[in-house]
Amino acid sequence: MRDALTIYRKELKAYLVSPIPYVFLIIFTVFMSYMFFWYGDGQFFVRGKATLEMGFFDLIPWVLVFLVPAISMRLWSEETRTGTLEQLMTLPVRTYSLVLGKFLAAWTLLLAALVLTLPIAITVSSLGDLDWGPVWGGYLGALLYGGALLALGVWISALTGHQIVAFLITLVVGVALIMIQFVGGTSKSGLGAFLDQLSLATHYDSMGRGVIDLRDLVYFVSVTGLFLYLNVQTVENRRVR
Amino acid sequence: MANKNYLTWSHSILSCVLLFLVVLLLNVVVAGAGVRVDLTQEGLYTLDKGSRNILERLRDPVAITVYWGNVPAQAAVAERFIEGLLEEMQEVAGDKLSVTWIDTDEEEGQQEAEKNNIQLYSFRRTEGNKRVETTGYMTMVIESGADGPTTIDQLARFYTQLEAILVADIDKRSRLSPRTIGYINPDSPLFLSSDVTGRGRRPGRFNYLKDEWLRRRAFGKELQDVQSLEEPVPADIDVLLVVAPWQLPEVAAFHLEQFALRGGRIFLLLDSVNVENAYLPNQEREPRSSGLEEWLAHVGVTVEYGLVGDFNRANQSFYGFNREEQGRYPYWPQLTQEYMDTTNVVMNSIPAMITAWPAAITIDDTRMEEGERTVKVLAQTSPLGHRRAEIGAVGEKLSHPLPSTKEFEQIPLIVMIDGPLESMWKGKDKPLTPAQLAEAAAKKAAEANAEPLKDEAIEDDAPLKDDEVVDDKPLEDDEVVDEPPLEDTPEKDKELEEPAPPKEDEKPAGGDGGEGDDGEEPPAGDDEDGASEDEKKEEGPPRLDTGKVKILIASDAEYCADYFQGQDAGFAFVVGMADWLSGGEDLINLRARNTNPRQIEAVEASTQKTIQVVNLGAIPFLLLCVGIVVFAVRRSQRS
Numbered sequence: 001m002r003d004a005l006t007i008y009r010k011e012l013k014a015y016l017v018s019p020i021p022y023v024f025l026i027i028f029t030v031f032m033s034y035m036f037f038w039y040g041d042g043q044f045f046v047r048g049k050a051t052l053e054m055g056f057f058d059l060i061p062w063v064l065v066f067l068v069p070a071i072s073m074r075l076w077s078e079e080t081r082t083g084t085l086e087q088l089m090t091l092p093v094r095t096y097s098l099v100l101g102k103f104l105a106a107w108t109l110l111l112a113a114l115v116l117t118l119p120i121a122i123t124v125s126s127l128g129d130l131d132w133g134p135v136w137g138g139y140l141g142a143l144l145y146g147g148a149l150l151a152l153g154v155w156i157s158a159l160t161g162h163q164i165v166a167f168l169i170t171l172v173v174g175v176a177l178i179m180i181q182f183v184g185g186t187s188k189s190g191l192g193a194f195l196d197q198l199s200l201a202t203h204y205d206s207m208g209r210g211v212i213d214l215r216d217l218v219y220f221v222s223v224t225g226l227f228l229y230l231n232v233q234t235v236e237n238r239r240v241r
Numbered sequence: 242m243a244n245k246n247y248l249t250w251s252h253s254i255l256s257c258v259l260l261f262l263v264v265l266l267l268n269v270v271v272a273g274a275g276v277r278v279d280l281t282q283e284g285l286y287t288l289d290k291g292s293r294n295i296l297e298r299l300r301d302p303v304a305i306t307v308y309w310g311n312v313p314a315q316a317a318v319a320e321r322f323i324e325g326l327l328e329e330m331q332e333v334a335g336d337k338l339s340v341t342w343i344d345t346d347e348e349e350g351q352q353e354a355e356k357n358n359i360q361l362y363s364f365r366r367t368e369g370n371k372r373v374e375t376t377g378y379m380t381m382v383i384e385s386g387a388d389g390p391t392t393i394d395q396l397a398r399f400y401t402q403l404e405a406i407l408v409a410d411i412d413k414r415s416r417l418s419p420r421t422i423g424y425i426n427p428d429s430p431l432f433l434s435s436d437v438t439g440r441g442r443r444p445g446r447f448n449y450l451k452d453e454w455l456r457r458r459a460f461g462k463e464l465q466d467v468q469s470l471e472e473p474v475p476a477d478i479d480v481l482l483v484v485a486p487w488q489l490p491e492v493a494a495f496h497l498e499q500f501a502l503r504g505g506r507i508f509l510l511l512d513s514v515n516v517e518n519a520y521l522p523n524q525e526r527e528p529r530s531s532g533l534e535e536w537l538a539h540v541g542v543t544v545e546y547g548l549v550g551d552f553n554r555a556n557q558s559f560y561g562f563n564r565e566e567q568g569r570y571p572y573w574p575q576l577t578q579e580y581m582d583t584t585n586v587v588m589n590s591i592p593a594m595i596t597a598w599p600a601a602i603t604i605d606d607t608r609m610e611e612g613e614r615t616v617k618v619l620a621q622t623s624p625l626g627h628r629r630a631e632i633g634a635v636g637e638k639l640s641h642p643l644p645s646t647k648e649f650e651q652i653p654l655i656v657m658i659d660g661p662l663e664s665m666w667k668g669k670d671k672p673l674t675p676a677q678l679a680e681a682a683a684k685k686a687a688e689a690n691a692e693p694l695k696d697e698a699i700e701d702d703a704p705l706k707d708d709e710v711v712d713d714k715p716l717e718d719d720e721v722v723d724e725p726p727l728e729d730t731p732e733k734d735k736e737l738e739e740p741a742p743p744k745e746d747e748k749p750a751g752g753d754g755g756e757g758d759d760g761e762e763p764p765a766g767d768d769e770d771g772a773s774e775d776e777k778k779e780e781g782p783p784r785l786d787t788g789k790v791k792i793l794i795a796s797d798a799e800y801c802a803d804y805f806q807g808q809d810a811g812f813a814f815v816v817g818m819a820d821w822l823s824g825g826e827d828l829i830n831l832r833a834r835n836t837n838p839r840q841i842e843a844v845e846a847s848t849q850k851t852i853q854v855v856n857l858g859a860i861p862f863l864l865l866c867v868g869i870v871v872f873a874v875r876r877s878q879r880s
Binding site for chain 1: 256260264279283285286839849852857861864867872
């Protein structure tokens, strides 16, 4: 675990000095503010509702499905491209520490992005009696949802040496994991119910209302854990080769 | 090396498959756990305490069947909500509540829905340039014991109210004895005896409410007519609906209070200004007295004479007889959810309701606090509400004066009073009925007639003042009755406060004091024998001096009058409230799940712009600054 923390700190420092995370954070905060306060007929002052569920938390899955692959695509592909992967492989560090360190650093960046949107919630709170329960639930849901997408993206990044390919595959799989809830229709049993439960969006929606359900937590943790494990196995196999 | 690679790969694949299965199993196991934390301030996604109590004491097993399938994708939120609610209810009720989902996506489910005559809904959506129509099911059926099934249609539309609907139904099914709703409409004779509401129609203006909504749609045989409030309210009545009371005698207020003190719930639909006033010439327009004013003031509520207007356009109703005479009319305020207590299950189910010339309700907070009673304002005007003391506006549909902004306020129009009450007549004699009052007056008159000389003698004995002239003429009957000294005595309240002349049909047959047969106490001052005889005949419940009361007061009744047919909200409100009041404490205290987001304050356009610009620019600007600083530091370190 100490190794994982070392890798985590190294990755964070790399984020701090690279312009890419700043660009990511600026795009994310500008986009979310614009969509919430300005966009279309649904803009905040026209709606007049003290809630972030409309125009903010309902957009998060779609915003993150594009932005998370942008963070995750370079995590392993960049190492492959610059040739530092071999150097990493020779380090006396266990593979899971490497994977965990990289994942946690990227997740922290995602957390920073979400924290930077807090002024929106504070603004709404100052203008009306905002119920903070659904806000915290929404943020937790967004963090867990982003974490699951990130774990997927990091694994795909490990599978391919090309950043663009990693971005596109993560994007497609991410969209599929959102849309899958509609494939099964409204069926309460069999394949429909299974596909519904498999969807990232189904579990995120529930948390966005302010309800933290053990099923949703277990789902996000297990999906994240599964992709991180796949990532460890993929990197391990490279090491062996 | 190749062999090692193969082993590693196969090991990896095997472990991944194993992990996938473990994860799947874990999710399946947890799916039945139903452990969750509701972070919302009002616990919007948690069963109410009242619901829990009702479900915990279920008598007979209840079976809920949900027919669901082929509904639009937007209904997924409703589906999850319903699913969560039913799961939670099952956890509380245990084996007593079973839930079955019939998946109508499957052919088998569709067949079952058709067999049970479940409503099929049509949905339209756009696919490309085409309008596609699909059909689906979203209905719930509740069954329990010998009671017939209850069907709740359009689940996707009413899902936020489902807890209250379901629990109310289950509560009714768990009752040991049926409830009874009492109905009385002691309206003005103008409405009750003549055909003012339309040619060829029955007298009275609440026929549609009573016959169609209360009797046919809601309560059936549970609705009982109460003929008069001059007698005690029948003991088997749970809720008494008093619609548009007009000049009720003091004894009616007494019986109402006794009914409330015994635990009966009162639903008062007052109607001080109504269509009657609108069609009268200006000079004849007078607000009508319900006769309950004094008692309501004792409770802590004043329903003011006059009008309430709402000058917020969204809270005004549309008035229009023809193209020339149409517009928004503030004195028909439209109650909207924004200004309703939507935690109340009934108010929560009513999106908007038009009222016609309501009166303002004023709460005497001191009196309420002293009596430890609570008042809930269930509906009020917008902050642009206005009290108008005179009622000329009933005839000024299009040309009413705009009040000064200082006169605007939020005005309660529907309130619920709950808590202890000490009788207004505690330590006093029970008020007399109008017939008894008339009888007493007649008796006195007769006595006066029989002994005119005695009266004169008494007057003769009294020292005369300068301006007093004793008439030698013998007094006539009516002069004796109206004799000033009697009016000034403290007995005034008891005896001659409301000396309404008895109508022909109210006069006791044979003139033997037959009105005493109604179980009333004898008039004060009656001889002992007469009193004990009447007491023997008294069949009413024992008189109470204190008790806990529940009184719902609405300051308008016209939204449920016959001429409001087609405006269902008012009728639904009355039926819903009567139904709600007939429930147990748990049901009455059940709070609705108000999932409507709260409102933000009105913000000026310039401030809006500032807020938008700051939110859009501040954080990116800060990030840019941090980036530049980091870049500069790194550059300086390198150099």
